[in-house]
Amino acid sequence: MPVAKARRSNDWGFPRWRGYGSSREATNVRICDRHSCDEPGDCPAPKAPNSPDRWYFCQKHAAEYNSKWDYFEGLDKAEKEERAKAERQESSGYAEASHYGWAGSGDGSRSADEMRALDVLELEADADFVMIKKAWREKAKTVHPDVKPGDKAAAAEFQKLQLAYEVLKTAEERREWRG
Structure with a gap:
């Protein structure tokens, strides 16, 4: 009867020292549930509120799905x-x-007030301050009291735009001050 020859291991008795990818088994990769997307679907998203069922999207489609989610x-x-x-x-x-300062804009670091202000200016959550300033100027020019004197609706809209800009400007200054 032949005796099995012992092989020397490279892990020195510590299995966690083995290199990543040293196993030969096939790994299961879940594909994004979005139609015609071939990316790995590693971001779970609920199919309905309070439901255990989940969609599995790639990062791009998960962001798209979550942008319209109303908690x-x-x-x-x-x-x-x-x-x-x-x-x-x-x-x-x-x-x-x-x-x-671990977070940047567009990843959940904006407050609810900032998000409402961005909605007033009709901007996305990841808008930088240059875009904010540009949108504010364009919208404020159309409803400014000097352009439409005596128009109560335009004055109210201008005040709303002004408040939104102030909220976003204060938040931007706070971010710059921090880091």
């Missing part, structure tokens, strides 16, 4: 406020750590 859909105003308050309390640690 507060179907709730009345009081319930929305209560849920938002609970969310703020649960995420207070993240809010406290935001001064470290």
